[in-house]
Amino acid sequence: MYDLKAIIIGAGIGGLTTGIALKQLGYQVEIYDRTHQLRPAGAGISLWSNGVKVLNQLGLGREIAAIGGEMNRMEYRSHKDEPLSQIDLQPLFQTVGQRPYPVARTDLQQMLLDAFGAVEVQLGMKCIGVEQDKTSATAVFENGHRTSGDLIIGADGIRSIVREHVLGEAIPTRYADYVNWNGLVPALPELCEADNWVLYVGEGKRASMMPVGGDRFYYFFGAPMAEGSQVPPEDRRQELVEQFLGWPTAVQTLIQTLDPLQANRLEISDIDPPAHLAKGRIVLVGDSGHATTPTLGQGGCQAMEDAAMLARYLVTTNLSVSDALGRYEQARKARTSELVLKARRRTDTIYGKHPEMTEEWYEELKQEPPEAVTGALARIILGGPMG
Numbered sequence: 235m236y237d238l239k240a241i242i243i244g245a246g247i248g249g250l251t252t253g254i255a256l257k258q259l260g261y262q263v264e265i266y267d268r269t270h271q272l273r274p275a276g277a278g279i280s281l282w283s284n285g286v287k288v289l290n291q292l293g294l295g296r297e298i299a300a301i302g303g304e305m306n307r308m309e310y311r312s313h314k315d316e317p318l319s320q321i322d323l324q325p326l327f328q329t330v331g332q333r334p335y336p337v338a339r340t341d342l343q344q345m346l347l348d349a350f351g352a353v354e355v356q357l358g359m360k361c362i363g364v365e366q367d368k369t370s371a372t373a374v375f376e377n378g379h380r381t382s383g384d385l386i387i388g389a390d391g392i393r394s395i396v397r398e399h400v401l402g403e404a405i406p407t408r409y410a411d412y413v414n415w416n417g418l419v420p421a422l423p424e425l426c427e428a429d430n431w432v433l434y435v436g437e438g439k440r441a442s443m444m445p446v447g448g449d450r451f452y453y454f455f456g457a458p459m460a461e462g463s464q465v466p467p468e469d470r471r472q473e474l475v476e477q478f479l480g481w482p483t484a485v486q487t488l489i490q491t492l493d494p495l496q497a498n499r500l501e502i503s504d505i506d507p508p509a510h511l512a513k514g515r516i517v518l519v520g521d522s523g524h525a526t527t528p529t530l531g532q533g534g535c536q537a538m539e540d541a542a543m544l545a546r547y548l549v550t551t552n553l554s555v556s557d558a559l560g561r562y563e564q565a566r567k568a569r570t571s572e573l574v575l576k577a578r579r580r581t582d583t584i585y586g587k588h589p590e591m592t593e594e595w596y597e598e599l600k601q602e603p604p605e606a607v608t609g610a611l612a613r614i615i616l617g618g619p620m621g
């Protein structure tokens with residue numbers, strides 16, 4: 235179809251990547267976000283090769299390579315500093331044809347905003363509902379503004395308002411029973427080798443560092459916790475000291491190096507895979523359709539795959555907008571649902587929901603050949619539409 239007007243609600247990874255893809259097709263695109271200043275939730279993100287391939291297709295390959303970290307190896311160590319496994323990632327790159335890029339989220343957001351046109355994103359626009367009839371779809375905003383187009387794309391995250399219209403009901407988020415702390419630190423040699431992604435695991439918790447561009451590590455910690463805990467930024471270092479008492483020297487150095495005032499502290503949630511991703515002229519991309527726990531590092535990558543597939547069906551089929559969105563739903567539902575549920579199982583294993591399974595996993599890590607790890611990563615990457 236040609237000459238469509240698309241309205242996107244949400245300017246996160248999903249909304250911006252979709253906006254770029256649709257603009258490249260010559261469509262008129264409007265993006266609205268409720269925030270007055272776009273600030274990504276979280277410090278870093280690992281874009282696996284399937285996400286990078288979408289960016290390559292959009293002509294952003296050089297830009298992502300310039301801000302991405304060079305991650306060549308992956309290493310698991312125990313909380314007592316025993317080496318559990320060391321994985322050379324080169325065989326993965328050879329299998330899938332593209333290296334992944336861990337990046338600082340602000341760098342990624344800036345790259346996407348530059349590609350879309352930052353001034354064209356309309357901020358301070360909270361969408362409170364969407365409507366549709368046979369010929370158009372309309373987004374309604376809290377300030378009374380209304381805008382209509384051929385389709386509306388709900389890229390409004392885990393607590394999506396657009397999803398309520400698509401499903402006919404609100405669905406609850408599901409707390410994953412753990413807290414994640416994350417941020418950026420300088421890539422000091424005493425923390426980790428510069429091209430290594432290290433994960434310390436034990437006691438149903440983990441602590442990790444991965445290289446992002448600009449000689450920095452993206453660090454994250456995770457530990458099981460009851461819902462509703464709150465710790466002010468100034469107390470977050472002490473919280474980590476207590477949570478990771480007795481863990482290896484590199485972890486202690488990380489805790490002392492990080493800036494607690496800049497450390498994000500998030501209670502992690504996901505949603506059950508919804509029955510639909512589209513209804514008529516209204517469609518969901520990214521977390522609004524399939525918010526996931528981050529233990530596979532695929533949420534943002536799936537949002538990018540969504541963008542590529544939505545663009546593909548809109549431009550290659552010509553019956554109607556709702557027909558194209560139905561095809562998109564069919565292409566994306568099984569893949570995204572499977573990854574949400576897979577990530578959920580992995581989360582439960584990592585964070586000790588069933589302690590005996592977590593202990594078994596620690597044992598497996600010692601015995602698992604590196605090919606098993608790179609093979610599992612390759613299957614996830616190659617299982618998507620980018621091949």
Ligand SMILES: Cc1cc2nc3c(=O)[nH]c(=O)nc-3n(C[C@H](O)[C@H](O)[C@H](O)COP(=O)(O)OP(=O)(O)OC[C@H]3O[C@@H](n4cnc5c(N)ncnc54)[C@H](O)[C@@H]3O)c2cc1C
Nearest residue numbers: 244246247248268280361390391520521528531533534535
């Ligand atoms: C700790 C953590 C680590 C992660 N690590 C990885 C990783 O390594 N790799 C990976 O691929 N993924 C990762 N993810 C997942 C990834 O961050 C998300 O899947 C991705 O950011 C989702 O993007 P989105 O655009 O769909 O939603 P969001 O980023 O949530 O953006 C939604 C936007 O919509 C706006 N909005 C919401 N409601 C409204 C409204 N009513 N009106 C207007 N605007 C609205 C919001 O302000 C926001 O800007 C991680 C997630 C977390 C929490």
